[in-house]
Amino acid sequence: MELNLKDKVAIVTGSAMGIGRAIALTFAEEGAKVVIADLDEEKGKAVAEEIRAKGAEALMVKTDVTKLAEANQMAKAAVDKFGAIDVLVNCAAAWRINFFMQMTEEDWDFEIAVCYRSVLNCTRAVLEHMIPRREGKIVNIGSDAGRVGEPNQPVYSGAKAGVIGFTKGLAKDVARHGILVNAVCPSMTRTEKIVGMEKMFEEQGGDAWAAYQDRMQKIVRQYPLRKLGTPQDVANMVVFLASDRANHITGQTISVNGGYAMV
């Protein structure tokens, strides 16, 4: 299926690693020009090199997406380099796992800033450039936590529910400008962090490895497809929604989750 993404300009926040990296590489495989907007300059530059090795163009812009001024600078750098912005994927996020009563106000502010406020910042920054052109696609990475809630992640769950609500409201606001906005919700995904943790326990062996395997089996049993998704599973949906093949889809929330939550 031809996605018509060749030479389109796609900004992917949080693409120095994990799901964002897979999204950035998949855009590159489709011939898009990719802007990596991430706090981690070293890892971001490495992803830019991977993209160039695939024969596509890439720009790494060190950005703290919790700051509107930095989001504005990043969008300007994208336009200065590539002339326009066709796609924004809001993927950057971070979380702290803890029971609500053990969380501090600083924990709340951190999660709300990086999971929700960041989406507002980068969206505001790119709309400046998309609205005059009367076209654009925004894909927000939510989470099944925002749809069904996750224990020990109540503030993150709330922030991600906020991302879903924002997606719907904004989709109604900007449809008249030719801009489409959707949300993609992963559930637990086998990013390099999880693969790394698995290796660590395997090397430890003994009780630690047995306990880890037991815990993972219990988690995986909650998934009708009996496996965790990969970053590539999420990237496939994101790139589809950013393509011309999704020109009549807006304001939607789509989970990529092996059937974990059916909402």
Ligand SMILES: NC(=O)c1ccc[n+]([C@@H]2O[C@H](COP(=O)([O-])OP(=O)(O)OC[C@H]3O[C@@H](n4cnc5c(N)ncnc54)[C@H](O)[C@@H]3O)[C@@H](O)[C@H]2O)c1
């Ligand atoms: N991994 C999962 O199991 C899972 C499940 C559901 C939803 N998600 C969502 O998918 C997205 C990607 O998750 P992941 O597991 O790949 O994350 P990750 O931690 O592997 O990568 C997150 C990236 O965001 C960057 N980042 C963090 N704070 C930033 C900031 N202030 N400014 C700019 N960049 C910043 C990090 O440097 C990193 O490169 C997130 O939105 C997350 O909430 C992930």
